[in-house]
Amino acid sequence: MRPEHGNYDAVVVGGGHNGLVAAAYLARAGRRVAVLERSGHTGGAAVSARTFPGVGARLSRYSYLVSLLPARIVADLGLSLRTARRRISSYTPVGDTGLLVDTGDRARTAASFRRITGADREHRAWAEFGARTGALARAVFPTLTEPLPTRAELRARIGDDELWAAVFEEPLGALIERTFTDDVVRGVVFTDALIGTLTHAHDPSLRQNRCFLYHVIGGGTGDWDVPIGGMGALTAELAAAAARAGAEIVTGCAVTGIETGGVAYTDTATGAAGELAAGHILVNAAPYELDRLLGRAPGPKPEGAQLKINMVLDRLPRLRDPEITPREAFSGTFHIAETYSQLADAYRAAAAGVLPAALPSEIYCHTVTDPSILDRHSAERGMHTLTLFGLHTPARLFEADPESARERAVAAALARLDAVLAEPIAGCLARDAAGNPCLEAKSPLDLEREVGLPGGHIFHGDLAFPYREDAADPDPATRWGVATGRDGVLCCGAGALRGGGVSGIGGHNAAMAVFEDTKTQ
Numbered sequence: 001m002r003p004e005h006g007n008y009d010a011v012v013v014g015g016g017h018n019g020l021v022a023a024a025y026l027a028r029a030g031r032r033v034a035v036l037e038r039s040g041h042t043g044g045a046a047v048s049a050r051t052f053p054g055v056g057a058r059l060s061r062y063s064y065l066v067s068l069l070p071a072r073i074v075a076d077l078g079l080s081l082r083t084a085r086r087r088i089s090s091y092t093p094v095g096d097t098g099l100l101v102d103t104g105d106r107a108r109t110a111a112s113f114r115r116i117t118g119a120d121r122e123h124r125a126w127a128e129f130g131a132r133t134g135a136l137a138r139a140v141f142p143t144l145t146e147p148l149p150t151r152a153e154l155r156a157r158i159g160d161d162e163l164w165a166a167v168f169e170e171p172l173g174a175l176i177e178r179t180f181t182d183d184v185v186r187g188v189v190f191t192d193a194l195i196g197t198l199t200h201a202h203d204p205s206l207r208q209n210r211c212f213l214y215h216v217i218g219g220g221t222g223d224w225d226v227p228i229g230g231m232g233a234l235t236a237e238l239a240a241a242a243a244r245a246g247a248e249i250v251t252g253c254a255v256t257g258i259e260t261g262g263v264a265y266t267d268t269a270t271g272a273a274g275e276l277a278a279g280h281i282l283v284n285a286a287p288y289e290l291d292r293l294l295g296r297a298p299g300p301k302p303e304g305a306q307l308k309i310n311m312v313l314d315r316l317p318r319l320r321d322p323e324i325t326p327r328e329a330f331s332g333t334f335h336i337a338e339t340y341s342q343l344a345d346a347y348r349a350a351a352a353g354v355l356p357a358a359l360p361s362e363i364y365c366h367t368v369t370d371p372s373i374l375d376r377h378s379a380e381r382g383m384h385t386l387t388l389f390g391l392h393t394p395a396r397l398f399e400a401d402p403e404s405a406r407e408r409a410v411a412a413a414l415a416r417l418d419a420v421l422a423e424p425i426a427g428c429l430a431r432d433a434a435g436n437p438c439l440e441a442k443s444p445l446d447l448e449r450e451v452g453l454p455g456g457h458i459f460h461g462d463l464a465f466p467y468r469e470d471a472a473d474p475d476p477a478t479r480w481g482v483a484t485g486r487d488g489v490l491c492c493g494a495g496a497l498r499g500g501g502v503s504g505i506g507g508h509n510a511a512m513a514v515f516e517d518t519k520t521q
Helices: 017-028 071-076 106-117 121-145 151-158 161-169 172-179 183-193 207-216 231-244 287-294 326-331 340-351 376-380 402-418 444-451 505-520
Strands: 007-013 033-037 088-094 097-102 248-251 253-259 262-267 273-283 307-313 333-336 361-364 384-390 439-442 489-491
Touching: 007 017, 017 033, 017 231, 017 505, 033 253, 071 505, 088 183, 088 326, 097 106, 097 183, 106 121, 106 183, 121 151, 121 161, 121 172, 121 183, 121 207, 121 505, 151 161, 161 172, 161 207, 172 183, 172 207, 183 207, 183 333, 183 340, 231 248, 253 273, 253 287, 273 505, 287 489, 307 402, 326 361, 333 402, 361 402, 384 402, 402 439, 402 444, 439 444, 489 505
Parallel strands: 007 033, 007 273, 033 248, 088 333, 273 489
Antiparallel strands: 088 097, 253 262, 262 273, 307 384, 307 439, 333 361, 361 384
16 A cells, blocks of 8 residues: 655554554644554554464464553543453462462462462562562653653652662662572562563673563553453554544555655555655664664664464363362463573573573463453353463574474473473364364564564563663653654654553654654754
């Protein structure tokens, strides 16, 4: 497809969720906006699809939970979006029992900690740690949709120098090790620092701290909620909001170059080339890709570090633990091979280019909380979806032989899952219309090929702390954390300074920078 006009107030490059948020804000303010998306549909990595022929389940194929999307964006854009809170935060099998975190029953959680650790100390430490990270979330999360604070301003807002040092200045492992003593409990805490990130507890770069921060501040509570209807329901709402406001959404339109004041594009169906003039260009692509579009030499390519496995089951598998039902255990985050020491061993193997022998992963079941992604027949049969997210599986492990490496990684992940179940997961898998098991896997290389994430990095690159160093009065793009080093060109995706995750924050902040910039012109 081709755009209707040759000149726009703003062109948004990429129709992922952040691009749609930016377009909706700008169009609602009366700006002429075009969204150019190279694929045949909007949504980017936040989409739903009927992946298996003849099976009535719409899977969130790439991203799957919502934590960082501010209620402010939902309200501002009038989105009809519902999420559901998961009562079971997590379950970690340990032998024939397991560590359960039930947010609705503190006594049950305390008993589970006592059963696993042999005392009450770890549960008390857990509760105190949760209170401190809760305070951190309440202080930091509201700033993500405000002008970027300086380091000193954010520190003052948090108001806890000890916590500031532990999260923003020293490797996270130090905080975890002085707070907890049990290997299982330490691992459950540390997994929040590893999602999509190849790092270790004492990494001096603090990559783990930044990942941890974004995983515990969402919504001001740190809760990870289930989007009712799947991720596709969210992006469909965003696309509808942008279109209602007057934004022109052009799919099958690949941007091939960007410069101040304009973009070059190609119609992917016909090969016809064209150019557009624009007052501002908002780029919902990774900084690595942005450099290519700007004609700049890119920096080091990001490296994703996760394996995603989507499954549809005829029924949930039986557990070895008689104290919890499969529905409860899989409704929250189900941890596998994620003790603190197992995570350290897996990191060392992956960093050396070897698939971890005990591949750490976490699983959850969308359909326990939201059966609406199943058709009536599948729901009545008692079918369920399972999403497995494998850690410490960096792109480097798949480069030499992508297909075989993916098969080995899937086999390793399922073997670790089987080790904590009372029956093999293979016996629970549904079959599609051709009789094939309902299981698909996505390596970092698959994410790069299918949804344009360089190196398969789900955050477009390493996350950054949400502050700026310079106290001087910045330009609007720097003030909102969306600067690219090129006038009139803004980053509006996960690669923005406060990006990462399904949040819409990058899109919101880029739109705010445009509004502020045009006021000063």
